[in-house]
Structure formats: structure tokens, C-alpha cells
Amino acid sequence: MKTVIMAGGRGTRISSVASDIPKPMIRIEGKPVLEHEIACLREQGFTDIIITVSHLAEHIMNYFGDGSSFGVNIEYFVEEQPLGNAGALLKLRPQLTEDFLLLNADAVFDIDFNRFVAYHREKGGLVTLFTHPNSHPYDSGLLIADDSGAAEKWLTKEESRPQWYRNRVNAGLHVISPLALDMCGISADEVGTERDGKTVKVDLDRQILKPLCGSGKMFCYDSPEYVKDMGTPDRYEAVCADFAAGRVSARNLKHKQRAVFLDRDGTINKYVGFLRDIEQFELLDGAAEAVRRINTSGFLAVVVTNQPVIARGEVTFGELSEIHNKMETLLGQEGAYLDGIYYCPHHPHKGYEGEVPELKTDCSCRKPKAGMLLKAAEELNIDLSRSWMAGDGENDILAGKNAGCRTALIGSEDLGQDITADSLLAAVERILSEEQEENK
Incomplete structure (x- = not known):
């Protein structure tokens, strides 16, 4: 199974920690965040990786090369102009012929991916979202699912929500069928072109995932495993402390x-x-x-x-x-x-x-x-x-x-x-x- 890692973000919220390198290259325990992600994937047999890059791309490409030094095979998609956070996926569509993992390069995680993928295959949907509880659900995007785990509603933190809700937050890790990409109504050739004076971009959540709510084709995989965004200085310090204390790897359900x-x-x-x-x-x-x-x-x-x-x-x-x-x-x-x-x-x-x-x-x-x-x-x-x-x-x-x-x-x-x-x-x-x- 291929893994696509989105590593093109600018990381403006964490620029005070490191402004001269892309966010995925910020180090935790002496290694870039992205290297920790790749090690977690490699140890579980996910070695076929595509990394989408943009801002300061050369730092990532020069460090990881073709991936052979890290025990994986890496290809790159260089986003020359902003295409939205899913535009690169449509451009990569010819290479994505079967279900694939889609991850964010600025997340700190250690999860049992084989268990995640097995759940996806058991449900037989087009998309499975990794969901978990967190300490601030009131300002996080929430998923509401039925008893089978099928996503019914996806509420952004800006949207009104029920008075009482389950603490089920989207963690930004996905298993996706390429068929889901075909349903957004935009072709790969259109992405990056001009339409009505604007560049055609594709938003992952708004144009690909959220429309699947209520269709019975997108499921929530609930897990207590460790997944945290390190996109702000405070969150970065928190995940560094968690790494040092061994809490990140300990939460992997393999253990x-x-x-x-x-x-x-x-x-x-x-x-x-x-x-x-x-x-x-x-x-x-x-x-x-x-x-x-x-x-x-x-x-x-x-x-x-x-x-x-x-x-x-x-x-x-x-x-x-x-x-x-x-x-x-x-x-x-x-x-x-x-x-x-x-x-x-x-x-x-x-x-x-x-x-x-x-x-x-x-x-x-x-x-x-x-x-x-x-x-x-x-x-x-x-x-x-x-x-x-x-x-x-x-x-x-x-x-x-x-x-x-x-x-x-x-x-x-x-x-x-x-x-x-x-x-x-x-x-x-x-x-x-x-x-x-x-x-x-």
C-alpha cells in the first residue's frame, strides 16, 4: 500500500521555533518529525512513500533523497504553485491505483497502521478517518457517526454543534480509495489552471471528504493512540516532553x-x-x-x-x-x-x-x-x-x-x-x- 505524506505547508504558526526549514524538518529527540513518521511506517511494512513538497522543498528532498538510507522508497511531487491541500492528490491520481494512506507531515504519531488498514478493509468504504478524543474538543473539528462507525456529520470548529456531543476528533490520518478523488468533480488537468480569474485548487476536507458524510462510504476509526499536531510552539514543547517520557510510542496499540x-x-x-x-x-x-x-x-x-x-x-x-x-x-x-x-x-x-x-x-x-x-x-x-x-x-x-x-x-x-x-x-x-x- 502506498503512503502519501503531505509536507508542503509553510508552518507560519511555528516559525518562532524554526523559520529557515520546513515544519516537517523540525527536530524532536534529534530527528526531524518527518523521519519519525517514516520510521513508524517502515517498521510496519509501509515502505512505498510519496511526499508532496512545496515550501523549502529542497531541505526535505536533500535530507531523505530516494529513501534508501531510511529503508524505504520515496518519490516526490513538487507543488510549484499552491494547489490546495488536495490538488497534488488529483495530479498523482494515475499513480494511485488502489487504497492508500494519506498523512500530514507535521503530525506527531505512533499508531498501529496495520490495525487501521484492517478496519478500513472490514468496513469496505471509500475513506476511513482516524479519530480520537482530545483535551480540547470544544475548538476541534468533530465527527458524528452512527453505531456502525459511518460518518454522518463533520462539524468544523467554526460551525455550531449540538449542546452535548461525543469527543471524536479528526486526527488528520486517512485511508482513502482513489475512487473518492474521482468524485470531487475536478479533473487532474483542471487543477492549477485559471477559472474565472482564479487558480483551481482542491480542498481535501471540504471538496473530497465532507461530501461523503451520510453516504455510508466514510467511516471513523476510533483509537486512543498518540496523534498530535505540533504546529505551534506550545504544542511542539508538549510533544517533545511526551517523546522524552516515552508516551508517544507507548500508546501504539501494538503494545x-x-x-x-x-x-x-x-x-x-x-x-x-x-x-x-x-x-x-x-x-x-x-x-x-x-x-x-x-x-x-x-x-x-x-x-x-x-x-x-x-x-x-x-x-x-x-x-x-x-x-x-x-x-x-x-x-x-x-x-x-x-x-x-x-x-x-x-x-x-x-x-x-x-x-x-x-x-x-x-x-x-x-x-x-x-x-x-x-x-x-x-x-x-x-x-x-x-x-x-x-x-x-x-x-x-x-x-x-x-x-x-x-x-x-x-x-x-x-x-x-x-x-x-x-x-x-x-x-x-x-x-x-x-x-x-x-x-x-
Whole structure:
């Protein structure tokens, strides 16, 4: 599979870090960002690379040459005049005869590309977008997808959005069928020519990707792996720190992950009994800070929650999704995010008015059973023996133990847990302190 890396940007926002070289050549840990990208691709068998260049192109071309010194084969497309961020793709269309990876050269990432591509092939669409949660969804482009992962809406940060939304952000990594390029209505010969006094350019998001929303042909690949833009001095410093701490490579799903599993009601939000109304959902004090500390620690933050209100017929799947959207929105407003949400909709006791019969079952996912944790471990490659379960009840502690995790109880009971604390924030502080001590 070919990989196209777009490296033609001018990088004006980060010019204070380096103004005399193109942004992809700025060094992290002694190597250009683009070299880190190429190494990640090479290690996973993606060695056929096309780099589109423009501003200060000679710096990139002279450094990487034909790629042989880096274990890959590199060709270049030199953009003599601005063609938009997808104009080069249309010019390259004759070389793009099958699905290809499309990456930005100014992103810092380390992801399992083979897993990404396998998901794309499984879905059978024209485009798959790499999406992830981040700490600032309120000013990021958001994707809204259906239950199958098909993209329904793409909201730019300038567009109005729902009051409550899932923290699903476009990371700028794509698998694209060349057929998607043919659907934009502009031919390769037209790109760069004059039309009505203006140069014909092509915008990737606006003219190629966003029109596929709602078509069932573009899918979201949700992943907690590390992808960050380093386009400003502050973000550059942040990714340098992440590299130095080993957080970039550690998040690749090829490697076993550590997680802090979190109960929902009474742990993240105030306990109100069976939560049936979205207006009842309110974050507990310190919950967002606790999740934010998990985010920066190297652990995944994964919610696992029993929701029998679904089986009882008191809340629909759609209403539960909206409640979880509110949770993600409120956390995102405070710079925190969840890497996964797993819920059990079942309830074992039958005979109630309005219940959903097919969900009235003795399942394997309802805590204190470990089903939700086991499913998360399979999907996110989590090492349960190095993970924690934090919650406010006996079922949470038992579920954690049944999964082989260490456990933290928010409360004062003696349930044989490893840690006792009076809030989620205090529990997370103790978890991270113990981990730090053990890693010395």
C-alpha cells in the first residue's frame, strides 16, 4: 500500500521555533518529525512513500533523497504553485491505483497502521478517518457517526454543534480509495489552471471528504493512540516532553496498555439512583481533574457502567448515548477525555411493566462479572494485571478482581480493595503515586 505524506505547508504558526526549514524538518529527540513518521511506517511494512513538497522543498528532498538510507522508497511531487491541500492528490491520481494512506507531515504519531488498514478493509468504504478524543474538543473539528462507525456529520470548529456531543476528533490520518478523488468533480488537468480569474485548487476536507458524510462510504476509526499536531510552539514543547517520557510510542496499540477503569454513577457523576433524565447528570467535584490526571499519566481512562435502565424500558439506547455525550462534553470543557465507554444494558430480573424482554437476561457483562473489562482489554490491548478498577460499590471491586485488576474503592467499606479514598480524585492520586513508587 502506498503512503502519501503531505509536507508542503509553510508552518507560519511555528516559525518562532524554526523559520529557515520546513515544519516537517523540525527536530524532536534529534530527528526531524518527518523521519519519525517514516520510521513508524517502515517498521510496519509501509515502505512505498510519496511526499508532496512545496515550501523549502529542497531541505526535505536533500535530507531523505530516494529513501534508501531510511529503508524505504520515496518519490516526490513538487507543488510549484499552491494547489490546495488536495490538488497534488488529483495530479498523482494515475499513480494511485488502489487504497492508500494519506498523512500530514507535521503530525506527531505512533499508531498501529496495520490495525487501521484492517478496519478500513472490514468496513469496505471509500475513506476511513482516524479519530480520537482530545483535551480540547470544544475548538476541534468533530465527527458524528452512527453505531456502525459511518460518518454522518463533520462539524468544523467554526460551525455550531449540538449542546452535548461525543469527543471524536479528526486526527488528520486517512485511508482513502482513489475512487473518492474521482468524485470531487475536478479533473487532474483542471487543477492549477485559471477559472474565472482564479487558480483551481482542491480542498481535501471540504471538496473530497465532507461530501461523503451520510453516504455510508466514510467511516471513523476510533483509537486512543498518540496523534498530535505540533504546529505551534506550545504544542511542539508538549510533544517533545511526551517523546522524552516515552508516551508517544507507548500508546501504539501494538503494545499492551494500562487502564484505569471507572464506574460512572457515584464515581464520575452524582449518584441519584437510576439516572433516567439527562438533566440529573452532574459531574462530581474533582472528577474532571481525576480523569485529566489519568490522561496525562500514560493510563487509558475507560468507563464501565451497569445501565439496567435500558432493560427496564426507562431509558432508550439513544437517550443513554446522549447522557454519555453530556459526560464527554462536560469533561472536555475541563480538558479531560475518556478513551472508551462500555455499558451493560441488561438486567436479570423479569416481570416489570415496560421492560425490554430480550435484555432481561443473566449476561456476562453486568458487574460484578468482568465482561465489560474483558471486552475493553480485547479491543484496546489492555494488560489487566497492570490496570485498576475504581468505583464506589462492591460490584465494582468484584468486577475488577474478577478481571485480574487492582482495585480502588471510593468509600470506607472493607471489601478487600487495594486502595480506599473519599473521592475519585483522591483515588487517582493514590493510584498514580503507587505506580510511581513501584516504577522507581
